[in-house]
Structure formats: structure tokens, C-alpha cells
Amino acid sequence: MTVSLHMKVFLFCFLTLSVVSHAETFDVCASCDYITIKSAIEKAKDGDTITVRKGIYKETEIFVNRSLVIIGKDLPILHGENKQESIFAVEADNFIISGFKFVNVGMSYVKEIAGVFLSHCNNFSVKDNYFEDVFYAFIIHRSSYGIIENNHIQGQARDESSSGNGIHVWKCENIRIERNKIYGMRDGIYLEFVKKSVISDNHSIDNIRYGLHFMFSDHNEYHHNEFRTNGAGVAVMYSKFIDMHHNTFHFNWGMASYGLLLKEINDATIENNYFEQNTTGINIDGCNRIRYRSNHFVRNGWALKFTGGCYANVFEYNNFNFNAFDLAYNGRLNDNRFDGNYWSEYVGYDLDRNGIGDVPYRPVKLFSFIVNRTPETIILMRSLFIDIINFSEKVSPIFTPDALVDNHPIMKPIVW
């Protein structure tokens, strides 16, 4: 039923557009009828196409309030001259902006200035653009059904106060952010009050704060993204029903870094992700009912670090390979379940050869337990004394809680 309804709507639109209006094309270049993009937009009607030829256009505040297709041919440059103004400011439905290179968008401590500023937009697509030295690349307000695709964003963020985000989305629904590459901004992708959106196949690298930052955004999904060497990793905060899978979090290394920070997240699934060489793989703070499945934790400082009360989380079929600490937590670990994971430090045996170790594994080392109670004792790391107490605790556990065990540790790592 719904499909046919969609078809009808589509056909209706198509017929209306093709019959009622004759879409025109406007060329913009130094020797064309229109030498500025603004002048072409003034003349254009809904449904028209504006083709911008190669050249440098020093225009800001290009205001779009109609359904236009604005296409750059041979990568025309839109130069912001570091003015306190956005380059494109759009408040329209059904439009496309693609094929431009945005440079020198000015920085401001009081105003939000972006290469592309979208507000109250529906059904749009912004794709195949390049952004260099921009304050914000995208700011998207109160919009829905949009796709931000295949943009290259390169910033030169130095500190958090004087830099902006790559893709900044606020109060939107049904947005898709796909195949973008974002370097050197403050947050690579920032979402606040965003619903039912999908973030996929992006590369967010060398951003000074977070690669991806979620705030108050429920029912979203992000997958197949790469987050590398960001200042503090990826932060997902105060959100429900988030689906995170097939992402790579690596080399987020430093005093205050982690692969993924979860703060007050409920009912999420985290599956098939790869965490490599982060100071902390996942920092879990007050999160409930999360399913962690088939994730790979390789050579992290801490693979998992619990802070604050976490209830009813399940960890199944994950690989824990060569992490300095597999697990650390504060207080009690309330009915969280570990089952069927692979632990590289497991030394048990498997007599019946069914692939499941016969002896339960306790992922918390005594030292990790002590460090969590008294963080300063971390200076004893790699001392002979620590090796001795860890070993004796392993042989006969006294301090680490009995409840925290993996009863079915698997003998061989899950193949990636």
C-alpha cells in the first residue's frame, strides 16, 4: 500500500513539474549573462537550474529561498574573504547544491558562520563540495529529509573556542550524512536534537575535539564510519535507541582520549565495531540496556571503563586482544553480563574441545580494581609488585567481585 501511495505522489509531482513548469537553466561565469550567482538566483524560478562555471566568486550571503538546482562545473571557488557572513544561506525545499569549493569562511566568537547554512529546509541534497579553511562547513537548522554526501571538509582548528564543527546539525529529522571526509575541525560531525538520521561511511580525522558528537538525539544510526586521531574520540551523550555498527575507532590516544564515550545512553546496540589503540576503548557512564556484540578491542589502554551506575548491559562475542586493562569499573557492576567473549589473557583450558574454556574468566585485574579506587596508584604500573599481586589474585580471587565473570570464554578470537 505505502509503495503505491509513494508512487502516486511521485507521479503526481513529476507530471505537475513537467507539465506546468518549463525548467530553465542559467549559466553563471565571468563572460556569461550572469556574472554573479546572486543575480542568477534573483531571476530563477522554482525548479530552475543554475550552472556556475569555473572561476572565483567573492560572494557571501547568497540567499536561496526557491527550489533550485545549483551546480558548480569544474569546481568554481566561492571565496568568503573571511567576512562575518555565511556563503550560502538557504531557506527552501527541494534543492540541490553541488560541485563547489568553499574557502575562507570567516571566524566569529558570537555568530554562527558556515559555508552552507540551511534553515527550515526539506528534501535537499548538498553533495560533492570541497571546504577549505572554513569556520563551520555546514550548519543545518530545523530541517528534514536532507542528504549531505561526499563533501571534503578541511579545517585548521587550533583551539576549541575559535573553531567550528564540520557538519553541525540542530533540531533536524531524517537527515543522511554519507561518505564525507572531515579533517581538522572542532567536532567532525555534531548532532543535537536530531532524530531518525543515518550517518554512514564518513571519515572523521584529526579533529581537535570529537570525531562525532551526539547530544539529545534519539533513534539514530551510524555505521561504517572511521574516527581516527581525534582529540577526544567520539562522544554519544544523553540519547536513546542509537544503533552503532561497523565503525572503526582508532588511535585516539592521549591523557583525555577515548575511542567512544557513552554518557547516559539507553537501549542502544553496539556491534561489529573496531577499537584499536585508544587510551580507553569505550568509556561507559550511566548507560543501561546496551548490547555489545562482536566488537574488537585491540591494544587499547582500557578496553572498557565503567564510571557511574550501568544496568543490564550485555557483552557477547567480543574480542579483547592485548589491552593493558580489559575492564575497569567503579562501585558495583549491577547485573551486567559478560558471556562468550574472547580474552587474549585467558589461560584456561578446553578439555572437551568445544571451543569454550572450561574455567570462567575474570576480566578485572586486581590492579585495575585498585586504580579505580585510588587513581594515583597508577604510578605503580609495570612494577614487579603489581605483577605479583595480579598473579596471586588470578590464582585465588579475593578482592575482585565474584559476580563479574565470563562463564563461557571462547578459546579462539572471532575472525574479523
Add this chain to the structure above:
Amino acid sequence: MIKILKYSFYDLMRSRWSYIYFLFYLILGFVLFFLNSDVNKAIITLLNIIIVLTPLIGTVFGIMYYYTSREFTELLLSQPLKRSTIFVGQYLGIVISLSLSLVVGLGIPFIAYGVTRSAAVWNFSSLLFIGAFLTFIFVALAYNIALTFNDKIKGFGFAILLWLVMAVIYDGLIMIVMMQYSDYPLDNFALAAVIFNPIDLSRILILLKLDISALLGYTGAVFQRFFGTSMGMIIAVSILSVWVILPLLRIISVARKKDF
């Protein structure tokens, strides 16, 4: 003194223990690279071995050498030689031969695998430097013990106990104190506690140079700020030097008064 140093040195060089010690490091170095060609990781593994083993070997060698060469020492004492010359000469003989085993034994595999061309060369050389320093410290301490106790068994027992305290028990005590007073800010206490034990000080100095220092968190940042400055580095090296000089002075003064 040079003559006695030379004699002790050649004596040890001829002994099979020096060779075993040298071969141990040589094989260790090659095995580490055979298993894992990452220089930085090899350095972390070596750190664990060096901060435990060099003090232990230094202590045991020092005390053994004193007791086995006792008769020869007595012979020397009957000659017109200053006592400080005899003992300091012997001390330097042991220390130089042990440090040489360490530096050459580990140096060969690391140079063979191209550490000089990698960025880790400074970490590696500071590791060797600290290993040699620990040898200087623990041989001096062992000689002190040997001079104090004429009884071989007692001397040996005390020497092992000394190593145990420095390498293991001291850290245990720090840990217990920290856990007891965990409500108070402990960063400065940790700094002070670490500075006064040469093994801990060496461990921290190396750790701060490596990647894993990020795991040390806030406390690590306090340490980094202290040891990162040239002042902190000077303090660290001078404390290690004090650990050599004070026992050495005691060797001289005890040897001068001792009735052999």
C-alpha cells in the same frame, strides 16, 4: 687505583658469570626483535626486565665478589696501599664490567635491527643509561652490606632483602598508604614516594618517555610537568647520583676504620 680497577675488571671479564650475563642480554635482545620488530614495544618489555634484573644482578654480583675475593683483598691490605684505593678500585671494576655486559649485550641486537635509524634511539639510550645507573647504585649498596657483615650468609640475606624491599615491598607500602589516604590529594605524595626509590624513579623516568604515559592520566600529567622540565630532570639525575655517592662514601669510611 687504576691498577686494582684493571685487575678486578679483567678478573671478572675472565669469569664465566660475566659472559653468561652478557649472553643473556644478547639473546634477550635478539629474541625480542625476533618475536616483535617494533622497537618501542621491545623497549617496554626491556624496561620490565631491566628495572628488576639489573638491581638483582648488581646486588648478588657485588656481594659474591666481595666474599670470594676476600683473601686477595687481605693480601692487598698488607701492601702499602690506601684502603679507599683498594675498595673503590674493586667497586669500579665490578660496576664497569656489569654495565659493559648490559650495554654491549643489548646494544648489539638493537644496532643490528637499526635502532639508530629509528626515533626510539633516545628512549633506548636512556634505558641503557638508567640500567647502568641502577648497577652503580646496587653494587655500592651490596658492598656496604658486605663490609658490614663478616658472616657470608648474613650478608647475602641482607642483600637479597634489600633488593626485595626496593623492588617489591616499597611499592606495596606506597600502595597501602595511598589506599588508606585516598580521600586526600596524593599526587605530591606519589611524586615524593617515587623519587626516593631508585627503582621506582627509573621506572617512571622511562614510562614518561613512552606512549603508555597516556595511561597515567592526571597523576601522569603531574609527573610529566615535574620531570618534563630541565629542573625536574636535574633533580632526578642528582637523586640517582646521591644513591651512588652516599654508599660509596660509606664504603670508604667503613673500610678505613674496619679491622680485617
